[in-house]
Amino acid sequence: MAVLMRSAGVAIGLSLIAGAGHAADVDNQVWSVAHFTTDIGPRTLVTLDTQARFFDDASRLGQVVFRPAVGLRLSDTTTAFVGYAYVRISPAGRPVTHEHRAWQQLTFRAAGDGKGLTLNGRTRVEQRWVEGRDDTGLRVRQQFRLTAPLTGKVRAVATNELFFGLNKTDWGQRDGLHLVRSFVGVSVPVREGLSLEPGYLNQYVVRAGRNGAQHALSVTANVQF
Numbered sequence: 687m688a689v690l691m692r693s694a695g696v697a698i699g700l701s702l703i704a705g706a707g708h709a710a711d712v713d714n715q716v717w718s719v720a721h722f723t724t725d726i727g728p729r730t731l732v733t734l735d736t737q738a739r740f741f742d743d744a745s746r747l748g749q750v751v752f753r754p755a756v757g758l759r760l761s762d763t764t765t766a767f768v769g770y771a772y773v774r775i776s777p778a779g780r781p782v783t784h785e786h787r788a789w790q791q792l793t794f795r796a797a798g799d800g801k802g803l804t805l806n807g808r809t810r811v812e813q814r815w816v817e818g819r820d821d822t823g824l825r826v827r828q829q830f831r832l833t834a835p836l837t838g839k840v841r842a843v844a845t846n847e848l849f850f851g852l853n854k855t856d857w858g859q860r861d862g863l864h865l866v867r868s869f870v871g872v873s874v875p876v877r878e879g880l881s882l883e884p885g886y887l888n889q890y891v892v893r894a895g896r897n898g899a900q901h902a903l904s905v906t907a908n909v910q911f
Contacts (some may be wrong), residue, residue, distance in 0.1 A: 693822060700873050700896065705811060706776075709817070709894065711896050711897070711898045711899070712898075712900075713741060713898070713900050714743050714744065714900075714901050715739060715741055715900050715903075716739075716744040716902060716904075716905075717738075717739045717742055717904040718737065718740075718742040718905055719735065719737045719876055719905070719906040719907070720735070720736045720778070720909065721734070721735050721906060721907070721908050721909065721911075722735075722736075722907070722909045723908075723911070724910070729759040729886055730756070730759075731756075731759070732754070732755065732756055733754070733756075733769075734753070734754045734755075734794050735752075735753040735754075736751065736753075737749070737750065737751035737753075739751075739902075742743075742778060742829060745876075747776065748773040748775070748776050748777070748778075749773065749774065750775065751772070751774070752772045752773075752839075753770070754769040754770060755767055755770075756769070762795060763795045763800075764792065764793065765792070765793045766790075766792050767789075767790065767791040767793070768789070768790050768791075769789050769791070769845065770788060770789070770811075771786070771787040771789060772784070773786075774788075781815055783817070783857075784812060784817040785817075787813045787814050788812070788813045789810055789811060789812045790855075791809065791810045791811075791813050792808070793806065793807070794808075795807075796830070802834070803832070803834045804832070805831070807828070807829065807830055807831075808829040808830075809826070809829075810826070810827040810829075811824075811825070811827075812824070812826075814859065815855040819856055819857040821855035821857060821859075822850070823851065823855045823859035824858075825850065825852060825859070826849075826850045826852065827849050828849075828850075829846065829847035830845065830846055830869075831844070831845045840870055840872055840874050841869075841873045842871075843869070843870070843871050843873050844869065844884065845867075845868065846866070847867045847868075847869075848863060848866055849863070849864055849865035849866070849867070850863055851864050860892065860894070863892060864892045865889065865890070865891050865892065866889070866890045866892075867887065867889045867890075868887070868888045868889075869885055869886070869888075870885055870886055870887065871904070872882055872885065873908075879909060879910045879911075881907075881908045882905065882906070882907055882908075883905070883907075883908065884903075884904070886901070886903070886906070887900075887901075887903075888902075
């Protein structure tokens with residue numbers, strides 16, 4: 687556990703280093719997420735993420751994400767996934783872009799028993815294509831998620847995710863660390879098969895010019911059939 691906590695500290699330190707070189711363009715946003723999961727076999731499941739992200743002080747819909755996947759449980763605490771993602775991005779004053787991704791993912795428990803203080807990990811590898819462009823972007827995302835019981839079945843949640851580009855593309859992907867996403871909130875069970883995760887999300891974007899900082903009210907609905 688001590689090693690993992692030091693790793694989390696390194697991740698936070700990297701986010702601070704990323705932001706030290708340039709002033710940042712700041713935006714206040716609202717992110718809404720619905721995550722659906724259902725079993726289709728003893729060890730097999732399917733998932734679907736749908737997201738709507740509102741930009742420019744939450745005044746307009748700036749990004750939509752549609753992400754289905756199939757997963758295979760390798761153990762009680764480890765699951766492998768393969769999936770696809772469609773991302774529609776509407777930048778202010780610029781043409782809409784349509785991005786397609788193939789991705790592979792491993793989720794695992796790093797420490798804890800799932801009831802008390804627990805640390806989970808998620809490693810995702812993405813192959814990214816943008817319509818009308820030639821290059822394929824390769825990216826690795828590493829997330830750690832720390833949860834702790836508060837009262838009853840309510841749990842505190844904190845996550846940190848680092849995005850690393852493995853190459854540069856003609857449509858703008860940077861190589862190296864180019865995005866740091868952090869979240870702090872609570873997980874609240876509503877009824878069997880449904881929980882809500884409201885909280886604060888911070889995203890720091892490393893750019894060639896001015897970096898970007900986004901502050902978002904994030905609400906996730908987790909639905910299990």
